[in-house]
Amino acid sequence: MTELERDIIREILNIGLARAADSFAVVAQEKVLLEVPSLDLLESEDILMRVREYSTNHAVIQSDIRGDFTGTTLMFFSGQHVQRLSRVCLRMQVPDSVQVNELQESLLLEISNIITGALVTQLANILKARIYGAPPCTFSGDTTALVNHLVPSESLQPLIFSIITQFSDHGNSVELPLMLFFDRATFEKILDIIRGYDFLGKQLAGA
Template structure:
C-alpha cells in the first residue's frame, strides 16, 4: 500500500481551501434556507477503502445519500447524508411544507436534496478549481438506488492503490435559531490527493495565496 504523507501545515492548507469553498456554498444554500448557514471542515482523515465503505454502509439504512462525482483533473465524489429528521426540517424550511411525513420521499423533496447537494458540491468545486488552478467540474448529483458501494465502484475499482482522502464536513444551518447538521463526506482518490499536495507545495507560503483568488 502506498503511504501518503501529509504535514500538519498541508492539512491546514487543505482545510482552509475547503473552508473557503464551503463559505461560498453556505451563502448559496442560505438563499434556499432563507436563513444563515454555516459550513465548516472539522476533520480530514486518510482511510482505507474498506473503512470508507463500512463508514458509508452505517448510514445507508437510516439516511438518504446523495452522490455527486468530481471529474476532470481530479477524481473524487461528495456524499451528502440526509436523515429523516433532516429531510423533515429541510422540507419545512425550504419548501414551506407542514406536517411532513417521514418515509417515502416526494418528488419535490428529492429534487430539494439534489439541489442542495448540487449547490454545495458546485461551490466547492468552483473554489478548488480557482485556488488550485485545476480544470474540474461536478457531475449532476444522483440518489443511488443500489448499495452505495456499487455506485462508488467507479472511483474505487479503477484505482487499486486507492487510499481515499476523506473530509468529513459538518454542514450546520440555523433557521429561527434551530440548528440542523448534515454530514457531508468528500473524498478523492490517491492520485488526486498527491496532485493537490504537489500544487500546495508550489505555493509561496510567505504570501497568503489562498485569499488572492477572491
C-alpha cells in the first residue's frame, strides 16, 4: 500500500464518518467533532490488547458488516456518554456509569445502528459495493472469540481502522472510540477498487 493509497482510504473513511457524525449529532443534540482516522495493521495480540483496554471501562456495542465486504465495528460508550445520552434521549437522570439497564442498552444499540448504518451507506456509495450493517448487539467481552471471528485463519491478518470521534458538551469533550475491522481479503478488495478507479479525480469530488 502506497502513501497515496493510505491517503485515499483515510479520505473515504472521513466522508463516511462525517455522515455518521452528523447522524450522531442529531440524536445526541450536541456538536460532534471528528478526528482524522488512523490506519493500523496489527497482530491479533495487539488487537486483543487494544480492545481490552477500551472494554474495561466502556459499554461496548458490536455490529458486523456483511455483503461484498466482511468487517466488524465496535463502539465504546463511556459512563459520561451513557449519562448524557440517557438524559438527552430518555429524559433519565442517571449516574456516570457503564452499568446500563434494558432501556439504556436499547438506546446504545439504536445509536450504534444509526452511526454504523450511516458509515456503511457512505462506504457502499463511494466504493460501489453491496454492503450493509447487521443488527448491533452488546459485546460479550470475549476478545478471543472476537479475534477468531475476524481472523478465521492464522494466515489472515486484519487491518484495523482505529477511529475516534468526540462528543462535545458545552466545551467538555468526551471521546467516543469507534474501531472498524476489516479482514485481509476485504482490504485487498478495497485496494483493488481504489487502484482501478480515479477516486481523487471523480468519486471523492462528487461525494
